Amino acid sequence: MTRAMEQYLRKGLKGTAFCPGCGHGLLLGSILRAVDRLGIPQDDLLFVSGIGCAAWIPSPNIGTDTLHTLHGRAIPFATGAKLANPKLTTIIASGDGDLTSIGGNHLIHAARRDLDVTVICANNQIYGMTGGQTACTTPVGTHTATDPAGNVFRPFDVCRLVKAAGARYAARYPVTRPVELIDAIEKAIRIKGFTFVEAISPCPTQYGRRNALGDLAKLYEAVDASCVTAEEAARLGEDERRRRFVVGEVVS
């Protein structure tokens, strides 16, 4: 983190809990840069998260009001906090398992209601903190602690899911493309209503190790290579496309 962003970090922190090479640190930097650009007073910012590695992005790292809640329930907690004090710029930052599996129902209902919040989903495609179990975002064929022979179920396309539920803005970028990611987060916070940003975030400890994706440099290269634009995806065959993340603005 550059010194310019230090004002947003909580005083008294003694380092982060993230594993070496975790993409969530990069996502934290992207979120803070977007917030900084918007110039929102820190006292008006509320970050809400659920449980899991990504729930630690705001809590305790960000030095604003933070609400670190139960597994899957960040969005309903944020719903109450936002409705009771609409002046709060309310940002929910949590993981893919938290927001789209156990919390999937809350996600689609918040989008349907057009709750004025921004949801940032750190998608590492696996349950990191509990030991690498299959998530509803795990790609077909990849290995996890609970699917050692390879996952057979289709993953959610979360951006399309929230689009169908009525999101005003939805975008997906990997943490390896911070310029686009920061722009998307900034835009999402600026738009009034329910907005959603999915950040593809590498998990070296669980996902990378179980799928033999190599050292950190190779893992980051592989993640970046798996991200294609809609135009690039259109040129790919169906099997090829299934193994890629289509990045860009899904609703804008």
Added chain:
Amino acid sequence: MAEPKRKERPAAQLLQGNVAAAEAAIRAGCRFFAGYPITPSSEIMVRMAELLRERGGAFMQMEDEIASICAVAGASWSGAKAMTATSGPGFSLMQEGLGYAYFTETPLVLIDVQRAGPATGQATHVAQGDVMQFRYGSHGDLFPIALVPWSVQEMYDLTIRAFNLAERFRTPVFLAADEAVGHLRENAVLHDDYEVVDRVRFGDGDPFGSADPAGVPVMPAFGDGRALMVTGSTHDPKGFRKVDDPNVHDALVTRLMRKVMDHADEIVEVDAHLLDDAEIGIVAYGISARTSIAAVKRLRAKGVKAGLLRLKTLWPFPEREIARLGERVRAIVVPELNKGMIAGVVRGCTRARVLSITQTNGKTIDPSRVVRFAEEMS
């Protein structure tokens, strides 16, 4: 000079218990309600939707009970007095969120209008089967506060008291209602001569710690500029997560216990009827106390010296009051609409003989059952 107008006490009006509770919540300062429809509590939510629209505040019908309790806790941290209402199955779903609210010292009020269980049971029929769910429903060591109304008037009075206790002790407070009281229609006065306790939001000290080991810390709200860290994980007085420190965890759990239990005298309320010379003491709560007072009157008319100790607080349990009663009577009878849940607790408080009258058919207990039981005993 004209005489100053005397404040007139409002007249009694015919009201449903659930509606009286909603009126009370608004008068106690409730400005946020989130809930999910469930019989037999839904009238509370419907009335809250109307009242919050009229008086200002936020109402949200959530997608389920889990979301409802979480939204209520979130609203409380934004500074609002907040409430939800539910019944057995919904209450079960809320237990994790209630544990979170307890551990993060989040004031809120939950009204559970009990119906017959287990499972979906009898949705429209009365029971008192959630009495242990108030006490032990959530995991971990919790010391909750639960008040138990027996009339429409008390649906009003005790809802106001529930808000006051929630703010005073910075904790979730339950109103342990039952279907018969919730759906009862009788005269009640929506009086306004009550104290309203407001949150201590500003002051020195940390938001999750106190110099007094039974102390209630100040509770700033989101937006107050305190950069609050609220977490359901073990936390130090400032809110930093300290999950690997045994002393921090033990100190926190112990303070939360003492915060309630050291103030039990301030919380526990019972109501004694004809106990001075009683040889048979009936201990009852909720609608079963209505049954019991009728039985006491009939027994007295027959010359049997019976009296009633009515519990207005279920948790913390009125242990001392039960012990004192046990020293004076030949036997204690506990009629309740479950298989003897509170009778077991009463047995733990006294060496006196404790007899249990149980009924789980979805009906209130007829006073003649209690009369017959007491006559056979005497």
